[in-house]
Amino acid sequence: MDSTTFSCADCRVQGCAKGSGEYPAGCPTAALDPGQIEAVCRAYEDDGLAGRIMAAASAVSTEAFAKRWSRVEETLEFFTRMGWKRIGIASCSGLAEEASIFARILRLRGFAPYGIACKVGAVPKSRFDAPESCCDFGTISCNPLMQARLLAEAETEANVVIGLCVGHDMIFNAHSQAPVTTLVAKDRALFHNPVGALYGAKASTFYNHLLKPADSCCS
Numbered sequence: 730m731d732s733t734t735f736s737c738a739d740c741r742v743q744g745c746a747k748g749s750g751e752y753p754a755g756c757p758t759a760a761l762d763p764g765q766i767e768a769v770c771r772a773y774e775d776d777g778l779a780g781r782i783m784a785a786a787s788a789v790s791t792e793a794f795a796k797r798w799s800r801v802e803e804t805l806e807f808f809t810r811m812g813w814k815r816i817g818i819a820s821c822s823g824l825a826e827e828a829s830i831f832a833r834i835l836r837l838r839g840f841a842p843y844g845i846a847c848k849v850g851a852v853p854k855s856r857f858d859a860p861e862s863c864c865d866f867g868t869i870s871c872n873p874l875m876q877a878r879l880l881a882e883a884e885t886e887a888n889v890v891i892g893l894c895v896g897h898d899m900i901f902n903a904h905s906q907a908p909v910t911t912l913v914a915k916d917r918a919l920f921h922n923p924v925g926a927l928y929g930a931k932a933s934t935f936y937n938h939l940l941k942p943a944d945s946c947c948s
């Protein structure tokens with residue numbers, strides 16, 4: 730695989746989503762045999778939790794389409810259908826107010842939220858070989874592994890990410906004991922709406938540099 734390899738990210742046909750049977754050259758669906766597809770379908774059932782999540786997510790996303798729910802509303806309904814009560818909140822310390830609002834919303838609906846903020850443990854950034862310049866924005870490090878461990882100790886049934894940094898979120902997601910959903914994807918420039926840069930990249934805005942060749946990712 731090299732940078733020119735065709736993938737779903739380059740597809741304009743979307744024959745899989747339409748069920749049209751029309752597949753471009755290099756299409757992963759066209760390359761699958763029925764046995765592979767059936768094996769994965771059975772894997773959802775064998776897993777149990779994955780099967781329940783699939784059923785609930787399909788039902789809730791359909792309702793969310795029809796009723797134009799916000800992501801918060803969709804998340805609440807999904808947790809309700811899953812029968813989960815103990816909800817972990819893995820939040821960025823910079824979004825403490827947002828985490829607090831979400832916790833209040835959960836409590837009002839009978840859930841039991843339990844939040845762990847990213848700076849838990851108060852470990853200095855120097856402990857993780859961070860360059861000195863990182864301390865310009867605070868000396869205490871995020872600690873996503875500790876967030877995951879403390880939420881596991883609290884036996885949360887699902888964990889919600891609110892604004893963890895890129896990279897820290899990977900560690901949290903990889904180590905969370907409970908299934909994870911992201912409510913807020915941090916974006917310091919776009920009010921936590923990262924898709925704005927993708928829409929902006931197609932228009933005559935500041936972000937159209939993202940669709941031009943560049944020496945570095947952010948130049």
Ligand code: SF4
Pocket residue numbers: 736737738740741742743744745746751752753755756757758759
């Ligand atoms: S599976 Fe095939 S049709 Fe579907 S998005 Fe990928 S390339 Fe396109």
